[in-house]
Amino acid sequence: MHIALRPLPPLDFALTARVLRRSTRNLVDRVDEDGTWTRAVVLSQGPTLLRGRQHGAKIVFDAAPAGARDRRAVEAFVTRLFSLDLDLAPFWRRVRRERGFAELALRCAGLRPQRFPTLFEALANGIYCQQLSLAAGMTRMGHLAERFGPRTPDGARFGAPRADLVARAPLPALRNTGLSARRAAQLRDLARLPLERFEDELNTLPDAQARARLLELPGVGPWTADYVLLRGLGRIDVFPSGDIGAAHTLGRILGRVMDPPAAVRFAARFAPMRGMLYFCMLGYVLGAPRG
Known part of the structure; x- marks a missing residue:
């Protein structure tokens, strides 16, 4: 599947992808020397490698294997991830x-x-990067993705950690990703929440009220709440x-x-x-x- 999108200028997709990745220790998003971004995503036929690269004023995305019915889902995914509809x-x-x-x-x-594709991915990034250097936080997030993210058919790449898998994980497995016992329990509690419904609720609230609701969640402090507002919502x-x-x-x-x-x-x-x-x-x- 081949999709070409033309966001409003100016556009530097390679830089945008590097900022999304933030660190070479990010194992979910990859950015090559030529500016090509890749991430494993789950489509109708299972985990699929999604690639994007700038060509002039357009960004061209390719996903294989992927069917025609995935086109709308991929367009919505990358539009959210890279804020392609924002002036x-x-x-x-x-x-x-x-x-x-x-x-x-x-x-x-x-x-x-850049906006994370799911509220859980935003929350998990916030939990893992709290009061840590970027490199340390991304290293620990990589451990979580390795254990609880979908793998491409060849097993070479994996995507963002899945909330359903984290929700069922034993606490020692989450602690092995680099979390304390308390943080591991909080992450699992977050994964067990009805996050899609909660996101719908947050989307109806102004920033201050949405922030207050996020602060009620386990493990979410002021920085994490703001981070999730910006990068999750x-x-x-x-x-x-x-x-x-x-x-x-x-x-x-x-x-x-x-x-x-x-x-x-x-x-x-x-x-x-x-x-x-x-x-x-x-x-x-x-x-x-x-x-």
Whole structure:
């Protein structure tokens, strides 16, 4: 199956895929030297390797084996994952007016925000990356995907961890992925929730109320709630509070010390797309300078 999509410009799919991957320790998403992204997804015929690569103003996605009935599902999947239906022009206009952001504008031009395909994947990423370095968190997420993600027919690749498998897992198996006993129990409790119905409920609520509902979940604190709002629900005006890495990168760009509360206050000037600034902090680190 071959699908070509043309999102609104600007577009740099390779950079967007690298920011989605975040680290070479991410075993679910792969990005090759030529900018080709791959991920194992479950379609009508089972686990399938989905590939995407930019060709001019279009992104071309291929999935094999896949039938014609999978086309709509794949289009919906990649549109959500890469926010292909979002108009980012107002954000980039604001960036160009911000003093000291010229280098960020160069490195991040064409970057699109990424949204996890399921609420469980967003929650699991939040749980595994809490109060850890990105490399450590992604290493542990890789262990979870190896044990509880779907494998391609050749067994070479696996996808994101499945909530139904995690829900049935014994706690020692979850602890073996790098979690404490308490965090393992919390992750399994999350996997056992009716998350699709819960996501539908969250989608009806404004940001503050949705955040409050997320904070009621096991293992979810303020940073994780914001992270899930942004990367699970696509609330592009949420800048995750308490993110030390994002604050450090922002301070580096601006040439001054920046702690997480100051970063949140600075991001407010980019409303109603302040969450896009969060993605740019990753893009600034991962994006090569352009001449």
